[in-house]
Amino acid sequence: MNTADLAEAATFKARVKVTIATAAVAVWSEDASTMSEQRHDKRLALAREVLANPDNYADLFTWPVLANVTIAQAGLDAADGDLLYQVNQVWDAMAGVTAADLQPPA
Numbered sequence: 418m419n420t421a422d423l424a425e426a427a428t429f430k431a432r433v434k435v436t437i438a439t440a441a442v443a444v445w446s447e448d449a450s451t452m453s454e455q456r457h458d459k460r461l462a463l464a465r466e467v468l469a470n471p472d473n474y475a476d477l478f479t480w481p482v483l484a485n486v487t488i489a490q491a492g493l494d495a496a497d498g499d500l501l502y503q504v505n506q507v508w509d510a511m512a513g514v515t516a517a518d519l520q521p522p523a
Contacts, residue, residue: 418492418493420483420489423483423489423492423493424479424480424483426493428493429479429492429493430475430476430479431475432495432497432500433475433478433479433482433500433504434471434472434474434475436478436482436497436500436501436504437467437471437474437475437478437504438467438468438471439501439504440464440467440501440504440505440508441463441464441465441467441468442464442468444460444461444463444464444508445461445464445468447460447461452519452521453518453519453520453521455514455517455518456509456514456518456519459509459512459513459514459518460508460509460512460514462512463508463511463512463513477511478504478507478511481503481507481510481511482500482503482504482507484503484507485499485502485503485506487499488500488503
């Protein structure tokens with residue numbers, strides 16, 4: 418299946434939805450003292466939004482997840498761990514975290 422068809426596949430989007438919900442729960446329990454307040458606030462805000470509207474966010478996360486070549490090539494057979502890894506990799510970007518937000522806590 419090509420990447421464009423995979424991005425529209427209901428089965429793949431359902432897997433992305435479960436994965437982003439899993440990541441959102443993990444973000445919810447992060448220790449805020451390990452990062453800047455701005456970064457934590459943005460990550461937490463996205464977690465809240467994902468849990469409140471997982472269908473919408475599954476659509477938004479699908480292409481960033483498919484940017485991972487391993488996932489795109491594996492298609493529907495992509496490992497759950499690969500999906501979670503990629504969601505975690507793009508979480509800050511999807512949350513709008515900027516370079517200024519990455520400054521460590523004082």
